[in-house]
Amino acid sequence: PPFYDYIAFRSSRDGGGLFVMRPDGSNLVKLSEEGGTPAWSPDATRVSYSSGGYIWVLNTATMQSSRLAEGGYSTWSPDGTRIAYHDFDCVDCDTCGDIWVINADGTDPVNLTPGPARGTEPAWSPDGGQIAFRREVDDVPNIWVMQSDGSNPLQLTDFQEQWRPVYDPAWSPDGTLIALEGPGEQGGSNIWLVNADGSNLTKLTEDDSGSRAARPSWSPDGAQI
Numbered sequence: 001p002p003f004y005d006y007i008a009f010r011s012s013r014d015g016g017g018l019f020v021m022r023p024d025g026s027n028l029v030k031l032s033e034e035g036g037t038p039a040w041s042p043d044a045t046r047v048s049y050s051s052g053g054y055i056w057v058l059n060t061a062t063m064q065s066s067r068l069a070e071g072g073y074s075t076w077s078p079d080g081t082r083i084a085y086h087d088f089d090c091v092d093c094d095t096c097g098d099i100w101v102i103n104a105d106g107t108d109p110v111n112l113t114p115g116p117a118r119g120t121e122p123a124w125s126p127d128g129g130q131i132a133f134r135r136e137v138d139d140v141p142n143i144w145v146m147q148s149d150g151s152n153p154l155q156l157t158d159f160q161e162q163w164r165p166v167y168d169p170a171w172s173p174d175g176t177l178i179a180l181e182g183p184g185e186q187g188g189s190n191i192w193l194v195n196a197d198g199s200n201l202t203k204l205t206e207d208d209s210g211s212r213a214a215r216p217s218w219s220p221d222g223a224q225i
Contacts, residue, residue, distance in 0.1 A: 112150030132169035179216035186210035
């Protein structure tokens, strides 16, 4: 693929849009004039992104984009055949806040979280069998996990504070742990770690200044975050 080892990102440079660059910052290429939250397909041939309340998929060989579904965030299944997304930023807000899964060609969309207890920020487990996500119950956010068909939802964290930061579940490469952004002091946040079955919730960072530690990402060997 033309941008196999590149980083995709959003920037305000050159009028704004989606860009890719090599890991050393060289060979900057603009992919589109607009869009956010880019996500590579596992084979690095496509990039999904959000724009105008919809999920789009761009083929990096042809540089053509196609509109996939109504939504504001997307993530690819490990085998590249499906995309999970939430419609938090949707145009028609009758079902805003639900997590959906759709085939990568845009067929067969399935709502995984219908009903009052919805979800956002889906994250596939490394084997593709589960999806971790953020869910609010009575305005209290926590991290949950469910099977990739939406069955067997399980609450992993038990934070009690309303409106506190709980975001960005990220699976370890071996699928045994989930890192996340969780509550800190003075309105800030820390990085937390929890076993995939909900046990052993542990705070990894410590900051009492009200600042945020966010968006955890694992090293490929799982040794660092």
